[in-house]
Amino acid sequence: MTTARIFVVDPETGDQVSIPELADRHDFEVSVLRTRYGKGLRGADLVKPVNAARQEGCRRAASRRPKARPLTDTERRAVIAQLHATPAGRLSCALFKDYGNRICVGITAQEMPSRG
Numbered sequence: 001m002t003t004a005r006i007f008v009v010d011p012e013t014g015d016q017v018s019i020p021e022l023a024d025r026h027d028f029e030v031s032v033l034r035t036r037y038g039k040g041l042r043g044a045d046l047v048k049p050v051n052a053a054r055q056e057g058c059r060r061a062a063s064r065r066p067k068a069r070p071l072t073d074t075e076r077r078a079v080i081a082q083l084h085a086t087p088a089g090r091l092s093c094a095l096f097k098d099y100g101n102r103i104c105v106g107i108t109a110q111e112m113p114s115r116g
Helices: 019-026 030-038 043-047 052-064 073-084 087-095 097-103
Strands: 007-009 016-018
Touching: 007 019, 016 019, 019 030, 019 043, 030 043, 073 087
Parallel strands: none
Antiparallel strands: 007 016
């Protein structure tokens, strides 16, 4: 499936160019320009540089976010127990056995909650 090319006017040269070409000319990611175009920005606003203070604030906020990490065995067992404690969880494990078996690797029958 092909996507329609969007042509815009380069504010520096006045040439009509595609968004990917404009991104190359002004050293932007294509997704940034497409997002700005979708928000209704045109002309010089489309290729306006990002505010340095805002960019630095975003970097600092990203550095404070907790990093993703794999679950420990104890945490994984707790998640599995919560899943199997509900009727919907038991049903989904029954319907998606292959997926459920990958999740429940290492869980013994004694550790599974009762279905009562």
